[in-house]
Amino acid sequence: MTASKHTGPTVPPHQAIRRLLPYYHPYRWQVAVGLSAVVLAALLASIVPSLLQRGVDAIRAGAARGDILQLGALMTATALVSGGLRFVMRLLLNGVSRHIETDLRHDLFARLVTLDAAWYARGRTGDVMARLTNDLSAVRMGAGPAVMYLVNTIAGALFAMIMMLRISPSLTAIALLPMLGLPVLMLRLGRRVHERFEIVQTQFGHLTTRAQENLAGVRVVRAYRQEDAETARFSALGEAYLTANMQLATLSGIMNPGFALLAGLGGAVTIGIGGRLLIDGDVTVGGYVAFGIYLTQLTWPLIALGWTTNLLQRAAASMIRILEILDAPPLAVIDAGTAALPDHVAENAPAGRAVEFRGVSFQYPAPRDHGTATELTEESATSAPRWVLRNISFHLPVGGTLAIVGATGSGKSALLDLIPRLFDPQEGQVLVDGIDVRTLPLATLRAEIGYVPQEALLFSESVGDNIGYGLDAPERTHLHAAAGIAQLRETVAALPDGLDTRLGERGINLSGGQKQRVALARALARHPRIVLLDDALSAVDTQTEAAILHELRTALRGRTAVITSHRASAVREADHILVLDHGRIVEQGTHDQLVALGGRFTQLLQRQQLLEAIEAA
Ligand SMILES: Nc1ncnc2c1ncn2[C@@H]1O[C@H](COP(=O)(O)OP(=O)(O)OP(=O)(O)O)[C@@H](O)[C@H]1O
Ligand SMILES: [Mg+2]
Known part of the structure; x- marks a missing residue:
């Protein structure tokens, strides 16, 4: 597996490049002026050798000194203006590429903050970081410098070729013959650069992910004395990144000299045959000199062509990775509701909202192929999706406190996640004040919830x-x-x-x-009108938890609360308690009812008391 299949569909390179076009739009005038400057500079640069040709031939013909000086001045002026134009083109086009990079980054980030929990369950922070940094700058290099050099190459080569044809068509044909190999080289190597660069970027993502996880979890690493092991693992990733980069460098290393070789071959042939033509008098000395200069003028753009292809292939590879984020579907949770919640008129009216579940069944979306974590892929290949919540129904009136207890993994957090629509259930309905949450705008719904x-x-x-x-x-x-x-x-x-x-x-x-x-x-x-506490006090001691929950009850005054806790004792004051087991409600009632029942809840309570006794001892 080469690319990391983050989520969105992988688009082909030409489409990826096309998706970049709208980003040029706000800067179209700078681009137009910049590219015109490129073409004009190339045109002027191609005039200089022909002025030289005229100079040389004029000197040989014994022209007046003043005429020669005039030609010299013209050459200098042309070169100066051409240089000035090149400055303008760099300023404008590189500037545009920086702007495009900034705009893309903005869009990426804006997208990232809207992607839902399921997407983040699959994504890796380091990989996302790599796309936000390395990939963006590869796209910038493609969007600005590469385009600039490409246009420069094409215009420069075109003008040089026209001038060469004017000097000697047969010589031009001979000089250009070896260059027919260029498109072959470009296509062959270009695709492989693209592939290898994709691997480099993926490896970089792994490296960043590892670094980020280790630094964030440095306490755990130390506590388990994994410093050396982690360093070794990090080095291994570093080695892999190095290998990928070396393979890319080898390709780039072949590409540029390859292009230069083809161009140089043309030069060698020309000198031999051109000399012959000169001796035979078919070409003037000035023409021969100018032809040589045009040939070098042609060589440089051709070398640049190798480099440009390289940059464009990298940009395409990176743009694909960026589009995987930009095109990531906002998955399960669709924000298309337009319904409204009833207003609360009176100041002293109950400030809460009713919450209701009707036959809710839910399973987490299966993690997709990740590319970055093999462990995860293997795991997801073997485990079939299973219900995390099954047929859950309850009605929590305005101002009520519902507690949910159950063993670890019984589905408590999952149940809470469904209320602010971090996920949507596959079956059944979640309602707030009698309105299906899917019909409400997300912003409206979430503004109600703490x-x-x-x-x-x-x-x-x-x-x-x-x-x-x-x-x-x-x-x-x-x-x-x-x-x-x-x-x-x-x-x-x-x-x-x-x-x-x-x-x-x-x-x-x-x-x-x-x-x-x-x-x-x-x-x-x-x-908030609805407060959701997901084991939010697990790290405080039992007494403080009880004190906070007690205080909360008075402070919330009529607001609705759903509380989950590991501690059965913490939910004593709740109006209603649900006991979950493997995603199903196995018992429900008030604290006293459940204790009297002597079932699952009592078991949980006893186990907790036992644990606390052990801790105290
Ligand atoms: N993002 C996820 N993707 C897939 N499965 C998940 C995800 N989060 C939790 N699960 C699984 O869903 C089940 C229910 O998890 P949940 O987090 O709701 O348990 P919980 O009752 O809150 O447990 P705890 O008391 O430990 O917080 C567990 O089996 C868990 O492995
Ligand atoms: Mg939980």
């Missing part, structure tokens, strides 16, 4: 910024209030700059429980 995921994820900003994330200029009192409900007051007070204390990457300088409470405060600060 979701605290199982893994608290904080940004490397201040604590206050983390709590106020997504709010326009939140008041400090507002942030403090949210922090208060999340039992963060003391923690914040103890921080060096209070709410303004900057956090390390992913909040590394907070404890697990503190992080969870910041994440909880973040959800509460938005005053």
Whole structure:
């Protein structure tokens, strides 16, 4: 497997290049002026040798000194203007390629933030990073410099050839004969450059992924004393990247001299036969000299052609990788709803929303072929999709608190994921205030929900910024209030700059429980009508969890809450409890009812008490 099949369909190279065209559109005038400058510069450059030809022949014919000087001045002026035009072309076309790179990056990022959870379950951060950096710059090189040199090559070669034909058609034919091999070389090697460059970029993605995972998980690496093993694994990837690059370099190494050889062959033939023509008097001395210069003028663009092909092939390979992200379908979750939720009129009316599941069955979309992780591919090849949730129904009235308990892997997180539509169920319906969530605009739905995921994820900003994330200029009192409900007051007070204390990457300088409470405060600060807590307090001790949940109950005042917890004891105050087992509801009722039942819930409760006793001992 060469390319990493990220998600979107792989498009053929010519289509990938075509998809780049719209990006030129805003800069079409710069491109037009830039390319005109290229052509004009090539034209002027091709005039210089013919002026020289005239000069040489004039000197031999014994022309006046003034005429020769005039020719010299004309040559200098032409060369100067040509140089000036080349400066303009670089400025404009390279500038455009930088703009295109920026626009593409913007689109890529905008796409990345809309892709759903299923896509991220398959994607690798490092691989995405590689596409955002290396691949983008390969596309830039193709979009700007390569196009510029290509046009320069074609125009330069064309003009040089016309001038050569004017000097001697037969000599031109002879000089160009070896160059017939060019298209063959270009097509043969070009495709292989494309293939090998794709491998290089994929390898780079693996390398970045590894580095990123290891650095993020450096604590785990150290704790398991895997420094050497990880370094070795990293080196192996580095070696693979090196090998891929060397193979590419070999190709490029063949390509440029190959082109030069074909051009040089023409030169050698010309000197021999041209000399003959000169002696026979069919060509003037000036013509012979000029012909030689035209030939070198032709040689350089041809060498550049090898290089340009190389750049364009790389750009196409990278553009394909970029399109895999840009074309990634927004998968299961389609944001096409237009329904509206009922307004809450009275200030004191219950501030929550009802949540209902009707016969919901769900399975996670199967991870597709990854390219970057063989382990994952093998695993997905053997495991058939299975139901994570099966036939779940419940009705949670406005202001109610529903608790979901169950063993690890029983489907608690999956159930919560369906409410903000991180995924859609394959069967059944999820309703909010009686409206199918699929008929609501995603933004409307998600604005109602404060979701605290199982893994608290904080940004490397201040604590206050983390709590106020997504709010326009939140008041400090507002942030403090949210922090208060999340039992963060003391923690914040103890921080060096209070709410303004900057956090390390992913909040590394907070404890697990503190992080969870910041994440909880973040959800509460938005005053959501529906609060989802996914084992959001697993890292705090049992007493604090109970205290927070108790405080929360008063603070939420009529809002609706769905809470999952590992600890059966934590859900004592919930209005209704669902006990999940392998994705099915096996028991439900209030805490007291379930205890009286003496079934699954009681088992969970006893197991937890036992664990706590062991921990305490
Ligand atoms: N992104 C995913 N893709 C495929 N399967 C998944 C994914 N996430 C979870 N699963 C599987 O779905 C099942 C239910 O997982 P879920 O996360 O809902 O369990 P949970 O009850 O929240 O467990 P825990 O108490 O450990 O958080 C598990 O068997 C898990 O392996
Ligand atoms: Mg979970």
